[in-house]
Amino acid sequence: MGGEGSGRKPSEETIVKRMTPEQTPVGDGMFIPNYSGIQAAALKTSKPLGTGTSAGGGHTIQDEGVSETQRTNLNFSGSAVHVTDSAAGDATIVHIDAVGGASDHSALSNLDYATAGHTGFASEALNTSLSGSYFTHAADSTDPHGVTLTQTQIISSGTISGSAIHLTGALTAVGEISGSAFRGDGSFLTGVTGSGTIVYEGLYSTSTNSGSNQFVSFLGTTGSSVEDYIRHRVTQAGNFSKAWLYVSANTITNTSLLTLRDDGASGSTQISVGGGLTGEFSDDTNATTIAANSLCNWKITTGAGGGAIFTRGTSIDFTPS
Amino acid sequence: MTTWKPDTCDCELEYDDDIKLIRVIKKCKLHNSIVDNADFFTAVISHNKTFNILTPEERQAEKERSRKV
Numbered sequence: 001m002g003g004e005g006s007g008r009k010p011s012e013e014t015i016v017k018r019m020t021p022e023q024t025p026v027g028d029g030m031f032i033p034n035y036s037g038i039q040a041a042a043l044k045t046s047k048p049l050g051t052g053t054s055a056g057g058g059h060t061i062q063d064e065g066v067s068e069t070q071r072t073n074l075n076f077s078g079s080a081v082h083v084t085d086s087a088a089g090d091a092t093i094v095h096i097d098a099v100g101g102a103s104d105h106s107a108l109s110n111l112d113y114a115t116a117g118h119t120g121f122a123s124e125a126l127n128t129s130l131s132g133s134y135f136t137h138a139a140d141s142t143d144p145h146g147v148t149l150t151q152t153q154i155i156s157s158g159t160i161s162g163s164a165i166h167l168t169g170a171l172t173a174v175g176e177i178s179g180s181a182f183r184g185d186g187s188f189l190t191g192v193t194g195s196g197t198i199v200y201e202g203l204y205s206t207s208t209n210s211g212s213n214q215f216v217s218f219l220g221t222t223g224s225s226v227e228d229y230i231r232h233r234v235t236q237a238g239n240f241s242k243a244w245l246y247v248s249a250n251t252i253t254n255t256s257l258l259t260l261r262d263d264g265a266s267g268s269t270q271i272s273v274g275g276g277l278t279g280e281f282s283d284d285t286n287a288t289t290i291a292a293n294s295l296c297n298w299k300i301t302t303g304a305g306g307g308a309i310f311t312r313g314t315s316i317d318f319t320p321s
Numbered sequence: 322m323t324t325w326k327p328d329t330c331d332c333e334l335e336y337d338d339d340i341k342l343i344r345v346i347k348k349c350k351l352h353n354s355i356v357d358n359a360d361f362f363t364a365v366i367s368h369n370k371t372f373n374i375l376t377p378e379e380r381q382a383e384k385e386r387s388r389k390v
Binding site for chain 1: 322323324325326327328329336337338339340366369370373
């Protein structure tokens with residue numbers, strides 16, 4: 001029905017079909033034109049195609065700067081390593097925790113300036129008792145020791161100066177002890193042991209009339225006719241030697257004497273000052289040996305006739321035995 | 322024995338307790354010309370005592386004179 005010669009008009013679909021040329025396959029192969037030929041990245045010898053703006057190809061894995069053989073997979077191992085996949089973040093998360101490492105200060109070892117581990121401070125107080133480092137302490141100009149610095153060990157120093165140096169222990173000197181501040185009060189030399197020179201350089205002077213005795217302390221306190229008032233205790237046994245005296249004026253006719261006194265008795269050390277003579281006088285030959293805790297001082301015995309003698313300074317060496 | 326260095330010249334000497342000269346250590350320019358030690362000792366003592374009774378101005382003048390000798 002409706003076929004050719006039937007007198008019926010062909011349908012629209014038949015008409016369209018008849019107007020469309022039949023497609024004949026070209027062959028087994030198909031040629032697809034390319035915009036620039038084969039992309040170099042698609043070649044077998046090239047690295048896989050990358051994405052985005054990265055350099056592509058991944059990292060070269062190295063151990064301490066030495067490249068490892070490239071493999072398909074990268075495997076993290078060890079109990080401290082945890083690898084998880086994050087779909088939400090589109091990432092593989094590698095987490096390395098501190099399990100197995102030292103997190104306490106006391107557990108640290110092989111630190112610098114230590115030969116067998118690091119022990120730190122035994123207590124918090126030891127760590128905080130000093131204000132800053134040694135250099136901070138040394139640079140502190142506001143006397144970090146407070147009013148009193150108590151020193152129980154030997155101090156070796158070139159010069160010690162100050163207006164309020166109070167010694168309660170032994171003072172041992174190998175040099176010269178000098179200064180006008182050493183004014184004796186009757187007890188100054190208590191506890192003094194020295195091997196140097198006891199010098200008085202102040203403006204002290206004493207005038208002793210002819211034919212009289214006057215007792216003078218080592219350190220130049222005003223002379224007294226009573227010896228007990230001016231004696232000094234020397235706690236260590238030893239020898240006094242090289243006595244020295246300066247006479248600034250002398251109008252006494254006969255010879256005057258300066259004698260070292262030891263517990264109220266005259267020692268061997270003695271200086272003779274000729275009548276009327278002035279200048280420096282010394283006894284460089286005689287020494288006086290004293291026992292420990294001797295009470296010592298000078299004695300001026302003036303000669304007869306004339307006026308007075310003015311002495312303005314004395315010194316003497318002391319060597320402990 | 323006492324060593325004496327006068328404050329009136331640069332001499333230095335030793336004498337005994339009787340003030341007798343034992344040894345001359347140094348003679349100053351002023352007293353260097355005295356050869357005999359006894360005379361030297363007497364001269365130094367005399368110079369010292371004389372000097373000490375001078376007025377301050379006279380002492381200064383004497384010091385200047387001693388240095389120029």
